[in-house]
Amino acid sequence: MATSSEKDLQSDAKNFCESLANVFMMKKRDPQTQHLLQKSKSLIEALLQDKRTKSERPSIPPKPSRGGGSMGQLWVKLDEMKRENDELKKQLQTKSHDDKTSPGKSPGPGDVIVSELHKSKNENTSLKTQLEKALTNVKELEKVNATLQDEFKRTKIAHDVTQKSLEKVKQDHRSLESSLSTVQTENDSLKMRLTHSVKPMKRADNRYVENINEKCRPSNIAVLYNNLESQEWMDAKEALEDAGFEDEEAVTQFLCEMLMLTYTISSELLTDIENGLSGLLKDPCKLLESSYLNCSKEKSILPEEFVQGMKDILRQNAEGIDTEPLVNKCQELIRQDSTWEQFEGILNHKSINRYSDRCARLTWQMVVQQTPMYLSTIDECFDDDVHKLWWSCDKSKAKMIKYFVWPALYDSKNGNLLVKGCVNAC
Structure with a gap:
């Protein structure tokens, strides 16, 4: 049973080393991953060596039980191997936890992947928020554009109406100018008739008779x-x-x-x-x-x-x-x-x-x-x-x-x- 347990432990250690090697290959052989792989290998070898040393120590043969026979010895040996296995697992977990929590050491490849994943998620969330804001702005601009188009249509209609009114005013102005010219002609004719109809006195007094053609009166x-x-x-x-x-x-x-x-x-x-x-x-x-x-x-x-x-x-x-x-x-x-x-x-x-x-x-x-x-x-x-x-x-x-x-x-x-x-x- 002890030999089978050791083989299982060695198989687990090899599998762990291969997993680290695969990670090492995926990370393109960066120095940080290489350092972690070498450290993990050395730790596993040290644990195996420690196990061999303990197995080479002389063991005190257990006292045969009176009624248990060889089966009792096997159960005792199995309990010892379980305890040793549990101790090795605890040491491995404690060592891995120390490596992760030590401030002077670099984060592992898993931590880097997780941090990049979180970073990508945050960037994705930020981009989604920006996209939502952009879509909202586009909708608002579409509303403003529709309002401006309506205003433009109304302004164009008002401009057309104003142009028509202006043309009408110009026509009225030309008509009034023609009428004014006619009235001025008639007025000048009346002035001439009035001037010629007034007979000059021997001594004209401008208090009573003013010459309307004279500015200085x-x-x-x-x-x-x-x-x-x-x-x-x-x-x-x-x-x-x-x-x-x-x-x-x-x-x-x-x-x-x-x-x-x-x-x-x-x-x-x-x-x-x-x-x-x-x-x-x-x-x-x-x-x-x-x-x-x-x-x-x-x-x-x-x-x-x-x-x-x-x-x-x-x-x-x-x-x-x-x-x-x-x-x-x-x-x-x-x-x-x-x-x-x-x-x-x-x-x-x-x-x-x-x-x-x-x-x-x-x-x-x-x-x-x-x-x-x-x-x-x-x-x-x-x-x-x-x-x-x-x-x-x-x-x-x-x-x-x-x-x-x-x-x-x-x-x-x-x-x-x-x-x-x-x-x-x-």
Whole structure:
């Protein structure tokens, strides 16, 4: 029985070595597997050698049992071999467990295969998750694509409708242009008939009869006067405030004074022209004196028809005059007046210059009318029909005028009011 047990043990050891050899062949002879195979062989040989040594020791013959015979000896021997076999298995298992759990040793081929299997499973699981996410994204993109296609169809339909509407609008526009051209032709024809039907008076008064073909006429000047207040005057006021002039009363009075000065200068210039021409008609040789027009102060005795024709020419050229001499004259008078010395340094500001230019051009157009238009700042009592209050004033308490913010415009002196004056009253 002992010999059969040893043969079985040897057969198991050989089978184990062959299994390791097969693993070694599958792993392409890597050093780790070769090391494990050699170690396993040496361990098995050491166990076999230990078994041989124990079998060579002299054994004490067992005492024959009285009634058991040779069968009792065989059973005792079998029990010993079983115990030895169990001890060898335990030693082999303990040795294999130590080899696996020792930190300094490399993992066996089975562990490598298992770890690679787990790694492949994890990668497979990760790839499956990514695939599911990709499929979900594809479905979402398909939904978005379907929505965009629907939007595109609706947009295309709206575009087609808009194109049709645009074509219709263009046709209506062309029709309106044709109608407008026809109306303009009829209007021009009526203007010509009206102009020819009005017989000129001996002394035409443009307050009652305006030539609608003339740009420089009182109604247009009244519109420009309102624009001057809402645009250039406002820009000049903001420029003064930005420059540090915080006294609103002084600022508004200064701008009003500039307008009145240019009006006075324009009126005096027209008077000088009439007086100078009158003197030249009396004595044409005076034109040779370079300073004649500057010092001519004689009262004009020109015929009314001559003055009327002269003003017609002046009105025709009113928009193209060079206003710089008028602006310079106005600034010169301001510098000479100590009341406005605080504003002397800002007279050349861009907004102030533009305001001065517009004042000069507009007041010149006022004075060259057949009956000169009139700017007034002489009222003392507040009149709601003639004046409008400055924003900071209380209308219920307004009685006396403190100062003018904006002059009142009349079609002539003591004539009809065209634009209300703006005042500060208390």
